[in-house]
Amino acid sequence: xxxxxxxxxSKSSPINLLNEMHQLxxxxxxxxxxxxxxxxxxxxxxxxxxxVLAATSxxxxxxxxxxxxxxxxxxxxxxxxVQVADxxxxxxFVYTAKVEVExxxxxxxxxxxxxxxxxxxxxTCFQLxxxxxxxxxxxxxNFSESQNSEEESAAQPSILLESKxxxxxxxxxxxxxxxxxxxxxxxxxxxxxxxxxxxxSKEKM
Numbered sequence: 001x002x003x004x005x006x007x008x009x010s011k012s013s014p015i016n017l018l019n020e021m022h023q024l025x026x027x028x029x030x031x032x033x034x035x036x037x038x039x040x041x042x043x044x045x046x047x048x049x050x051x052v053l054a055a056t057s058x059x060x061x062x063x064x065x066x067x068x069x070x071x072x073x074x075x076x077x078x079x080x081x082v083q084v085a086d087x088x089x090x091x092x093f094v095y096t097a098k099v100e101v102e103x104x105x106x107x108x109x110x111x112x113x114x115x116x117x118x119x120x121x122x123x124t125c126f127q128l129x130x131x132x133x134x135x136x137x138x139x140x141x142n143f144s145e146s147q148n149s150e151e152e153s154a155a156q157p158s159i160l161l162e163s164k165x166x167x168x169x170x171x172x173x174x175x176x177x178x179x180x181x182x183x184x185x186x187x188x189x190x191x192x193x194x195x196x197x198x199x200x201s202k203e204k205m
Contacts, residue, residue: 022095056094058117
């Protein structure tokens with residue numbers, strides 16, 4: 001009688017594998033590649049494992065698969081125009097899946113990820129740059145809204161003053177009405193009654 005198949009899966013195994021490989025690299029154990037990095041006269045060497053670099057970087061994968069022979073017990077790879085600090089951060093990322101860098105270095109990390117064809121690091125940098133841009137836009141929006149509210153609150157007292165001045169002017173006009181020139185008062189001052197036609201006044205004269 002056949003038994004049903006069951007899945008044995010470890011959630012912690014990938015993390016443990018990365019941590020162990022990282023410790024081996026830091027101690028220099030089982031490392032089979034040396035990466036020499038030079039930028040503007042500053043040079044440094046990093047030891048690593050071919051398998052890890054090839055699995056995380058298409059650049060290194062192509063280099064290792066196309067190499068004709070070993071230079072010795074350890075392969076040497078030379079990288080120009082890559083800063084030492086940036087490559088150190090790159091190595092930490094590929095061995096631990098995380099790295100802490102300054103905000104102004106995110107663009108440089110994206111450039112090194114594209115240079116070494118590391119898809120995971122590229123996506124991580126893109127997501128972080130997107131979050132940084134959204135936070136800046138949100139701050140600008142909040143700033144503009146606060147500026148608008150301050151301008152509105154400053155404009156309200158002047159509007160109130162203008163409305164009060166208009167009310168006072170209307171009150172003054174109501175107390176002292178101006179009679180039009182052809183009003184009954186003017187006609188009476190000329191000696192003519194408003195009811196008296198012009199013909200009757202001629203007869204009396």
